[in-house]
Amino acid sequence: MFDLVVPGVYIFVSRSFDSNIGFLDSGSSRVLIDAGTGVYSNQLESALEQVGSSLGSITDVLLTHSHVDHIGGVVPLLKEASPKIHLHKVEADMINSGDMSLTLGQTFGADIPPMNIEGVLEEGDVLEFGNLKVKVMHTPGHSGGSACYHLEEEGVVYTGDTMFSGGSFGRVDFPTGDPRKIVESLGRLANLDHFNTALPGHMGPVIGTAKQSANSSYQMAKDWFNVG
Numbered sequence: 001m002f003d004l005v006v007p008g009v010y011i012f013v014s015r016s017f018d019s020n021i022g023f024l025d026s027g028s029s030r031v032l033i034d035a036g037t038g039v040y041s042n043q044l045e046s047a048l049e050q051v052g053s054s055l056g057s058i059t060d061v062l063l064t065h066s067h068v069d070h071i072g073g074v075v076p077l078l079k080e081a082s083p084k085i086h087l088h089k090v091e092a093d094m095i096n097s098g099d100m101s102l103t104l105g106q107t108f109g110a111d112i113p114p115m116n117i118e119g120v121l122e123e124g125d126v127l128e129f130g131n132l133k134v135k136v137m138h139t140p141g142h143s144g145g146s147a148c149y150h151l152e153e154e155g156v157v158y159t160g161d162t163m164f165s166g167g168s169f170g171r172v173d174f175p176t177g178d179p180r181k182i183v184e185s186l187g188r189l190a191n192l193d194h195f196n197t198a199l200p201g202h203m204g205p206v207i208g209t210a211k212q213s214a215n216s217s218y219q220m221a222k223d224w225f226n227v228g
C-alpha cells in the first residue's frame with residue numbers, strides 16, 4: 001500500500017524483487033515514480049484504488065533508470081492507460097532507438113518490449129504536476145542515466161538506486177555502472193539543500209534525516225571504492 005509522505009506525495013515500499021513505487025497526486029496529474037517489475041500490477045492497482053486512483057488514470061511515469069525492476073511495470077500499465085513516460089536522456093535515447101539491453105530483461109528472464117519514451121530528461125529540468133514541481137538531477141553511477149527526482153518545496157527526493165537507507169547505495173557492476181560517478185552523485189545528495197526525506201528505489205524511506213543519511217552513504221561509498 002501507499003504511505004503518504006506529504007500531501008500528494010506517496011511511496012509504496014516493496015517486499016519483493018520489485019522496486020518501490022512512488023506516486024504523486026496533484027491537480028489533474030497522477031504520476032508513478034518507477035513501476036516495479038509488473039509482476040505485481042494487481043497489487044499496484046489495489047494500492048492505487050486505496051488512495052482514490054487507478055492504473056487507468058495514470059498520466060505520467062517518471063523512471064529513475066531503466067532496469068527491469070523499475071521499468072517492467074510500464075508494460076501492463078500501457079494496457080490500461082497512455083501515460084507519458086519520462087527517463088533521463090542517456091537511457092531514453094537507447095530505448096527510443098530500440099536498444100532494450102540496459103533493462104537487463106534478458107538477464108532476469110523478463111524481456112521488455114520496445115517502448116516510446118516521450119519525456120527525454122536532462123539535468124536541471126523542472127517538471128510540473130499540478131502544484132508539485134519536480135527537479136531532475138542526473139546522478140549516474142548505478143547506471144549511466146540514473147536520475148533522482150527532487151521536490152524542493154517538500155524537501156523530498158526520490159533517490160532511485162543511487163542512495164539507500166542506512167548508509168548504503170546502489171551496485172555499480174551492471175553495464176554503464178561507475179563507482180567514481182556514484183561517489184560523485186552521493187556527494188551531491190549529501191550537500192543538497194531542501195532535502196529532509198529520501199524515498200529510495202529499494203528498502204525503507206529515510207524521513208527527516210535524509211541529508212545525514214546521504215552523507216553516510218557518500219562516506220561509505222568513498223571508502224568502499226577507495227576514491228575521493
Ligand SMILES: [Zn+2]
Pocket residue numbers: 019067069070161201202
Ligand atoms: Zn532497482
Ligand SMILES: [Zn+2]
Pocket residue numbers: 065067142161
Ligand atoms: Zn537498478
